[in-house]
Amino acid sequence: MDVREYLVSLPAVEECQPFGEEWLVYKVGGRMFAAYGFERPQYLPVKCAPDRAILLRDEFPAITPAWHFNKRHWNDLRFEALPDEVVMREIRHSFLSVIRQNVTPKALREELLKMVAEAGVADAPLDL
Secondary structure, eight states: OOHHHHHHHSTTEEEEOTTOTTEEEEEETTEEEEEEETTSTTEEEEEOOHHHHHHHHHHOTTEEEOTTSOTTTEEEEEGGGSOHHHHHHHHHHHHHHHHHHHOOSHHHHHHHHHHHHHHTOOOOOOOO
């Protein structure tokens, strides 16, 4: 699976380097939902609801608290050690969570949610 290709395929995603050349940052509505650090190329930090983060860490050894991020809200996915479906599901969860909880103003949030719905991108519940 090409993680970068999947990230940029999501509606309205911006790939940028606000932290310098060592990181690729993925944003929606101006808010970060994932990052790729060249110094740790096997990991993808993604935002995650705190309760979900704990459940995932308990279920998958390849999901850990994110290095250099708020450990309560961010998980590192060691994506090559996880099934593609899990990686894509957690990227979508991060993407949609950021839109719903972090994107402002409300008009932009609603516009993005409409665009996402039209594209058929949906959050998936955990089935652990």
